[in-house]
Amino acid sequence: MPIYEYQPIQAGCSYCGKGFDVLQKISEPPLQHCPRCGARVRRVISSFSACVSEPAGEAASLDSRLNGYESEGKWSHAAEMADKAGLKERAMDDYKKAGYNF
Numbered sequence: 001m002p003i004y005e006y007q008p009i010q011a012g013c014s015y016c017g018k019g020f021d022v023l024q025k026i027s028e029p030p031l032q033h034c035p036r037c038g039a040r041v042r043r044v045i046s047s048f049s050a051c052v053s054e055p056a057g058e059a060a061s062l063d064s065r066l067n068g069y070e071s072e073g074k075w076s077h078a079a080e081m082a083d084k085a086g087l088k089e090r091a092m093d094d095y096k097k098a099g100y101n102f
């Protein structure tokens with residue numbers, strides 16, 4: 001079950017005043033009110049999960065796209081992508097396979 005982070009829209013109690021986390025099922029509707037004082041709250045995207053999931057997802061998709069180009073023999077495409085991603089050795093390797101000479 002994911003942990004959702006809530007922040008009060010109006011002045012809350014000591015529990016919700018600075019935001020709080022709730023373990024909820026994905027199918028559960030978001031909370032509208034603090035369970036303790038009833039102040040209105042809104043759900044916010046947790047900065048923790050956003051930080052962790054984004055770079056990993058990008059790296060995975062970059063790698064799979066590189067593998068795709070390489071398996072299709074599109075060496076210059078793969079080289080350019082690897083170069084932009086800072087993968088210098090892989091870029092050099094792909095440039096050589098593409099027929100470039102350094």
Ligand SMILES: [Zn+2]
Nearest residue numbers: 013016034037
């Ligand atoms: Zn409260």
